[in-house]
Amino acid sequence: MLLQCFVVAKHRWTRRAYIMADKRIRIHSPGKQTGKYILYWMQQAQRIEYNHALSYAISKAKRCGLPLVVLFVVSDDVPDANSRHYYFMLQGLWEVATALHKQGISFYFACGEVVEVVAAVAEDALEVVADHGYLRFQRQWRTELATKLSEQSTAYTEIETEAIVPVTQVSDKEEYSAATIRRKIVRLLPGVDLEPDTEVYKPVSIPNIRVNYPVYNVENTGFPSLWKWVNQHLKLDDSVAPVLAMQGGATAAKGKMHDFTMHKLALYQHQRNNPALDIQSGLSPYLHFGQISAMEIVQHILRNEGVSLGDLSLMLSNKRSVSPRYAGIASFAEELIIRRELSFNFCHYNPYYDTFSCLPAWAKATMLDHLPDIREEHYSLDRLEQCDTSDVYWNAAQMEMMQTGKMHNYMRMYWGKRLLAWCDSPEDAYQILLYLNNRYEQDGRDPNAYAGIAWCFGKHDRPWMNRKIYGMVRYMNAAGLERKYDMDAYLQKVTPDKR
Template identity: 30%
Template sequence: MQPSARVRTLREAPVDPGGTHVLYWMTAARRTRSSYALDRAIDWARELDKPLWVLEALRLGHTHASARLHAFVVRGMCDNAARFEASPIGYYPYVEPKLNAGKGLLQAFARRACVVVTDDWPVYFVKNMTRAAAAKIGVRMELVDGVGLVPMSAPDRCFTRAHDFRRWCQKHADLWLGPQPRVNPLARLQLPVAGKPPVSRSKWPAAPVEPDAALDHVARLPFARDIPAIPGEGGSKAGRARLRAFVATKLERYTERNQPEAEVTSDLSAYLHWGHIGAHQVLRAVLASEPEWSPASISDLSRGQREGWWGMSPAREGFLDQLLTWREVGHNFVWHRPEDYASYESLPGWARTTLRAHASDERPQLYSLAQFEAAATHDPIWNAAQRELVQTGRIHNYLRMLWGKKILHWSASPPEALEIMITLNDRYALDGRDPNSYSGICWVMGRYDRAWGPERAVFGKIRYMSSDSTRRKLRLRAYLQRFGPE
């Protein structure tokens, strides 16, 4: 078993062949299919001839914890439990019942482990949590990158334009179209059977995995904010069902995605964010939907072209550009800018210069975070987009751009606007706290964009959007009715 471009050692310590088990600490790739990390853990268990335990835990104390986010993850735990139960792998789901109740659980699981495998996740608290844990574990600890199609460590620079990143991906397609994670690693799996969990059930009781009981448990947790769960959202089963439905009924019309009433967006980003579905699963489903396609269909020209490279229909090429280029250019940024990826200082120099030049411009309106959060602006389109976020955990793709542009327009300063966007998105969006989320938010203020004219008040040379132009471009009657005032 040789390490790949997706595996790096976080804890430089020897593997302990005398340990009792291999541990996979599941933190980001929360699924049992198409997972590089699960594959890696299984390979270790085979090589060492040891049982494999999977620990999937959920903290209560992270900044934006809520019933909405917890319920999404817990539905995935229920799916995982059912799958692991039919395998020799031991599975231990844990949901903190109160703050810090899970302290010491990982160390207890790792105390007699031969080696620990976990997910490489580049943002939010997971990144810091894994590094802090590594300092307390006495055996080798590996990070496995299962975030996207392209290994995050592969590009040797931070791309500032999507075109350049797309061109790099096209030139290095053999890297990310090469060996993929196993479609179903649990099928006919032979490993030593995991027995009794190596931790105290009384101190850290396993979470319920029957769906009704699991969601009832979530509903009783003491969250800081009352943000309700969204029925039916979350879990690998739901993610795969949504992928099948998208490919079967929406993909052919994906060129209409800017129209809210067309309802052709995939709605997969939350499932990708939480690892309930993997990018390779999505890629395989799209490629399989065009039976005549083969790798030989790919263009010999790799110039960063948005259309024509895959040799597929325009709708499929448009979707794959979103999956590969626009999703993963964000991974590239946070990999190379781990400390400031969401900061105002991370914006392009030209953007900060023009925003600074217009910082004292009079704003047409000024709203506070509380007013934005309550959808209490003068603009019915913006208010509808904010209500969609609060009610569903999503904003339609095109309206998300307008949502951000108007926060910039109506905030006291650009840094305050950035903070408001991140707070609202991370608090309510099912796919918040994600590299792609920060890409989209920072795009509002110039990331991956260029200077535009004419120069305008407040925006300067930042790309401008207005509700009036949006109303002219989009069919919004049904959308405004659905997310209008109660």
């Protein structure tokens, strides 16, 4: 009855929130007793607010009476990253660096091999604090750094900043589907503390770091100067241009958040999948680069709507029973919390998350059983990148991604599934999709992106009716798009000069 009428519950959680900060903390090694500063190596959480790692580092610096140094290492050994990604990321980091500088916190950019640079800067540090990453290369960096810092007798602490509920707190194994992880998250969700840490840093001194790597200080400079400096020291892949219309940073992210909650959230449940409309939040690039926290977004929505985490947990448990007033909240929370944290679980527990091998046995078997089936078309990678296929909707989706850095999410599913019909093997289709997605999407190379590609091939899904080429993997076609949505309007939106 509560959910059907949805009179917001007025209960208050009288016990202390049971997902405490220490659930996010992993102490890799203790260290020496002296140091000149606390070092926060910022990598995944590229923001100031709702950043548990930064808050921990500030608190540590205050307790020890030491200055805080924040370091970001710009490196060209990040898999699949190009100028599009670096430009957007650095816009956000510039905003962070200048804001921290005004607070008396030193922020340095450095160029070089990530682990070597951090270890070098850490030689004078009492402790190194790092945020947590879920992808293979991020975890490898942190593992290698832990070894080096242990050899240097420097304390090293890693803080999980991106998940609303810490990954290992939710589950100790890879989850099969959204349904299985949802049950676990909704039990824990009411105990999450969404309040941001309000610690204020009082600068002790502003230290200089001395290392044999190129170092950039933001004082008295502008973003063009930083961009020029990065291009001087790194060999960036400039074959994919930045999307100048998409401004990076926390300010832009908050603008997107406010616009979405004011004008689109109420329509989200029923209109989010319509590719002709713009009802999606547009926040995924900002979440990918850690320029805004999912916790801040949830907190903003709950405050605006006057509901609690306990209420939200009930909505997620019984989405079909939620009243129309709150349907948009439940639908968006399903994507922002359940699906996103399912992708964290996927990348954390499945070492093959970026290969065909990550798929469930039934999906691999059914597609391989249909290898002898004649494919509908054959296209080279060059033709795919030129948006030159017989499918006008696929072409439009590919063009949308290439030009804007963001493909509509419903078209992303269609785009992925259609490629199966054009490749000699599902393995080939899988690798081509990863290449295109990681190359052009602003939020590519993200746990959500890897889970999304895998979903096109049956991951986190169930068997469907057996058919040619696809086997029992869920099928999508152009007729289905046309039956549901005004696809001419989508084409007009994406390719107006071709109509």
